[in-house]
Amino acid sequence: MNLNYDNYMQMVAEVRKKTDFKPLIAVTLGTGLGNFADNIDVKAIVNYDEITNLPLSTNPAHKGRFVFGYLDNIPLVLMQGRLHYYEGFTSEEATRPIRLMGFLGANTLILTNAAGGINTSFKPGDFMLIEDHIDAFIPSPLRGNNDNRIGPRFIDMSEPYNKYLINKIYLRAKELSLPIQKGIYVQYPGPQFETKSLIKMFRGLGADACGMSTAIEAVASNHQGIKTIAISFISNMACGILNQKLSDEEVQVEAKKSENNLTLLLKETIKIAYDNL
Ligand code: HPA
Numbered sequence: 001m002n003l004n005y006d007n008y009m010q011m012v013a014e015v016r017k018k019t020d021f022k023p024l025i026a027v028t029l030g031t032g033l034g035n036f037a038d039n040i041d042v043k044a045i046v047n048y049d050e051i052t053n054l055p056l057s058t059n060p061a062h063k064g065r066f067v068f069g070y071l072d073n074i075p076l077v078l079m080q081g082r083l084h085y086y087e088g089f090t091s092e093e094a095t096r097p098i099r100l101m102g103f104l105g106a107n108t109l110i111l112t113n114a115a116g117g118i119n120t121s122f123k124p125g126d127f128m129l130i131e132d133h134i135d136a137f138i139p140s141p142l143r144g145n146n147d148n149r150i151g152p153r154f155i156d157m158s159e160p161y162n163k164y165l166i167n168k169i170y171l172r173a174k175e176l177s178l179p180i181q182k183g184i185y186v187q188y189p190g191p192q193f194e195t196k197s198l199i200k201m202f203r204g205l206g207a208d209a210c211g212m213s214t215a216i217e218a219v220a221s222n223h224q225g226i227k228t229i230a231i232s233f234i235s236n237m238a239c240g241i242l243n244q245k246l247s248d249e250e251v252q253v254e255a256k257k258s259e260n261n262l263t264l265l266l267k268e269t270i271k272i273a274y275d276n277l
Contacts, residue, residue, distance in 0.1 A: 032255030058163030183208025196240030
């Protein structure tokens with residue numbers, strides 16, 4: 001059963017027992033941003049396992065917690081340890097922390113991830129502002145019973161990622177000489193990396209990058225009326241684009257190399273989001 005509004009209000013009350021911090025912006029930290037919380041004046045930390053109904057990440061390297069604090073004077077909640085569909089959660093379960101951050105007060109969500117580049121004009125180390133996504137390969141987090149107090153049964157998805165903010169962030173990244181792109185992201189279930197044929201198909205469908213997260217999170221946030229932005233870090237070219245094998249080690253190494261750029265881009269994105277709340 002999908003959680004309903006009352007379930008979320010109970011979860012909010014559980015968080016409030018630990019902290020009364022009210023975030024305005026929520027950030028999901030993807031690969032390469034594990035240390036981003038070091039930039040924040042931390043006010044409180046709440047682990048997923050302290051909250052009813054939040055699943056625990058199956059990856060012991062993922063912390064599974066919310067970090068509340070300020071970047072400059074901007075009140076943030078950071079989600080350290082995303083839940084993936086490939087871990088065995090339903091899409092609805094995997095997006096519960098996203099929804100909770102919204103119910104805690106965040107009206108803008110910034111999603112980050114590592115992705116494989118499909119567009120041949122991209123290169124590892126680039127960033128891609130997600131303009132739109134293809135989610136037809138993954139079950140919707142909205143499947144099943146719908147609580148109208150959270151959002152309507154049928155939602156418009158003609159602009160899942162805020163165009164105005166995308167353009168602002170793009171221009172700022174250009175000013176800072178960061179390697180910035182825009183494009184379409186496709187989420188597939190994983191956890192195996194893609195085959196060459198899958199990438200050929202994705203390219204035919206118009207995708208510029210692929211990965212195993214994010215689209216379902218953006219569906220949940222749009223359902224809830226949260227303004228959404230998403231940034232992919234292109235850690236590698238997708239299977240078959242270059243004549244080389246894919247590995248998680250390569251993803252981690254590239255993310256480490258680009259950590260400074262990632263941190264800078266995310267800080268600027270947070271500031272732009274705050275200036276346009
Ligand atoms: N495919 C899927 N997910 C990924 C990739 C990829 O090539 N790189 C980083 N995350």
